[in-house]
Amino acid sequence: MKKTGKFRLQPKLLLGLVTMAAVLAVALIPAITGLYRMRMEEYYQNLAFNLASAAAEYIDGDSIQNYYLTGEKDAYYDEVQSYLLNLKKNIGPKYFYVVVPEDDAMVYIWDVGLPGDEGVCELGDSDAYYGDGDELMHKAFAANAEHTILVTENEEYGYLASAYVAILDSSGNPAALASVDISMDVINAQIRQLMLLTLLVTLAVLAVSVFAYYYYVRRILIRPIKKLHSAATGLVEDNVEHLSEFNLEIKTGDELEDLSDSMNYMVSELDEYIKNLSRVTAEKERIGAELDVARHIQASMLPCIFPAFPELPEIDIFASMNPAKEVGGDFYDFFMVDKSHLAIVMADVSGKGVPAALFMVIGKTLIKDHTEPGEDLGAVFSEVNNMLCSSNSEGLFITAFEGVLDLITGEFRYVNAGHEMPFIAHAGEPFKPYKIKPGFVLAGMEDMRYKSGSMMLQPGDKVFQYTDGVTEATNANSELYGMERLEKALSENTSRSPREIIEAVKADVDAFVGEAEQFDDLTMLALSYKEKMNEE
Numbered sequence: 001m002k003k004t005g006k007f008r009l010q011p012k013l014l015l016g017l018v019t020m021a022a023v024l025a026v027a028l029i030p031a032i033t034g035l036y037r038m039r040m041e042e043y044y045q046n047l048a049f050n051l052a053s054a055a056a057e058y059i060d061g062d063s064i065q066n067y068y069l070t071g072e073k074d075a076y077y078d079e080v081q082s083y084l085l086n087l088k089k090n091i092g093p094k095y096f097y098v099v100v101p102e103d104d105a106m107v108y109i110w111d112v113g114l115p116g117d118e119g120v121c122e123l124g125d126s127d128a129y130y131g132d133g134d135e136l137m138h139k140a141f142a143a144n145a146e147h148t149i150l151v152t153e154n155e156e157y158g159y160l161a162s163a164y165v166a167i168l169d170s171s172g173n174p175a176a177l178a179s180v181d182i183s184m185d186v187i188n189a190q191i192r193q194l195m196l197l198t199l200l201v202t203l204a205v206l207a208v209s210v211f212a213y214y215y216y217v218r219r220i221l222i223r224p225i226k227k228l229h230s231a232a233t234g235l236v237e238d239n240v241e242h243l244s245e246f247n248l249e250i251k252t253g254d255e256l257e258d259l260s261d262s263m264n265y266m267v268s269e270l271d272e273y274i275k276n277l278s279r280v281t282a283e284k285e286r287i288g289a290e291l292d293v294a295r296h297i298q299a300s301m302l303p304c305i306f307p308a309f310p311e312l313p314e315i316d317i318f319a320s321m322n323p324a325k326e327v328g329g330d331f332y333d334f335f336m337v338d339k340s341h342l343a344i345v346m347a348d349v350s351g352k353g354v355p356a357a358l359f360m361v362i363g364k365t366l367i368k369d370h371t372e373p374g375e376d377l378g379a380v381f382s383e384v385n386n387m388l389c390s391s392n393s394e395g396l397f398i399t400a401f402e403g404v405l406d407l408i409t410g411e412f413r414y415v416n417a418g419h420e421m422p423f424i425a426h427a428g429e430p431f432k433p434y435k436i437k438p439g440f441v442l443a444g445m446e447d448m449r450y451k452s453g454s455m456m457l458q459p460g461d462k463v464f465q466y467t468d469g470v471t472e473a474t475n476a477n478s479e480l481y482g483m484e485r486l487e488k489a490l491s492e493n494t495s496r497s498p499r500e501i502i503e504a505v506k507a508d509v510d511a512f513v514g515e516a517e518q519f520d521d522l523t524m525l526a527l528s529y530k531e532k533m534n535e536e
Contacts (some may be wrong), residue, residue, distance in 0.1 A: 329356025427460025
């Protein structure tokens with residue numbers, strides 16, 4: 001069915017041709033006339049300056065002072081007058097004069113004119129400056145003056161290029177100015193002719209283009225496109241049930257024929273795609289369901305029952321993990337090594353998705369299995385590192401932090417494998433980052449030796465550990481959340497419980513990130529050492 005209310009292709013092409021001609025005229029006329037004006041102004045300015053320079057070299061500057069003071073002419077005066085008059089006859093400047101610039105007026109020494117010229121001044125006459133002539137003439141009259149040109153356009157004098165060159169006396173001092181005003185009115189007349197010529201050429205190009213359209217473009221372009229349009233409309237409106245029967249024939253020997261062949265191929269591929277779509281959709285739903293199961297399995301592997309140790313009033317602990325994808329590479333863990341020692345683990349596997357999640361399971365299991373009572377944590381990480389290196393075909397690595405708290409003495413032993421430094425809050429004080437020299441990552445290189453450290457915690461102290469997904473959370477402006485914001489959020493919630501601390505930090509990160517996409521897992525753990533355990 002033919003649709004109405006559309007702006008068809010033929011009038012669009014005609015409108016495009018007219019618009020192109022208009023744009024061509026608008027672009028060419030100012031460019032050509034501007035360039036012509038610049039070149040012609042430069043020519044007349046050079047002509048005026050050369051004429052003034054010739055006069056300045058010819059005239060004896062020592063004699064000017066006498067004419068200026070006495071107002072009396074002599075034979076040399078008449079000789080110069082005749083010389084200047086010949087120059088004006090041969091070259092044709094509008095005004096040719098020699099003046100001595102004073103503060104408010106210029107005093108004429110010579111002013112030559114042809115028969116019929118008006119306003120020719122005599123020796124000793126004075127006249128006011130016009131335009132910017134005052135400043136430029138005094139500038140040209142200074143010692144070692146440079147090339148001085150004035151361009152003016154007004155009703156009284158017309159379109160002029162004025163040049164001023166100092167006439168020097170025998171001491172090298174300026175005695176007067178040789179001044180030349182050349183009319184450039186002819187430029188405007190020539191520019192009008194040039195604009196008319198450009199417009200006529202543009203109209204001629206437009207006429208030829210329209211002729212070519214009707215006798216060539218319409219035949220080789222519009223008709224095949226209409227055929228393509230009809231075929232495409234038939235696909236949509238006729239609801240073809242058997243796409244394999246579709247066949248479009250266009251024989252133009254150019255891109256339009258290629259387009260028709262491509263359309264035939266596209267319809268064939270579309271038919272095959274529709275047949276496969278249901279199978280692909282079903283497979284995608286199956287994979288999505290399996291990933292959802294994997295996410296729940298991963299979440300169930302991490303301690304997620306809180307309060308974690310209700311039988312231990314000495315501690316309060318809480319942790320959370322929010323993966324960036326269906327499954328993540330971050331993990332945390334906490335467990336009792338024996339009756340009086342609590343172990344906490346925070347780690348981040350390089351990469352995302354299923355490979356990182358599988359490597360996370362291996363790393364978590366090895367760390368927990370090798371953390372035994374009395375075992376040095378540096379030795380634990382050294383042994384775990386070698387085992388991870390031996391089964392690391394994907395080239396992944398883990399940054400990890402493990403700490404073991406003695407609930408009786410408050411000693412907190414720790415080891416760090418390239419992970420972020422923890423935050424410690426002593427009783428009554430805000431959280432501060434505890435600087436620990438990071439070791440090398442796990443699974444990065446065999447036979448690495450890790451060193452453990454220790455600190456003393458007192459009742460009321462708290463520990464906060466996290467992965468880089470917190471500090472590297474990014475908002476829509478590509479700004480990082482950073483350590484300073486994290487420390488501020490922790491300090492504002494130091495007195496709260498571990499669960500409330502983590503929830504407050506998560507809310508602050510979410511508010512900072514806004515609608516930006518989460519690119520990394522967010523994993524946090526908070527531990528409160530509430531009181532010492534009694535020795536039994």
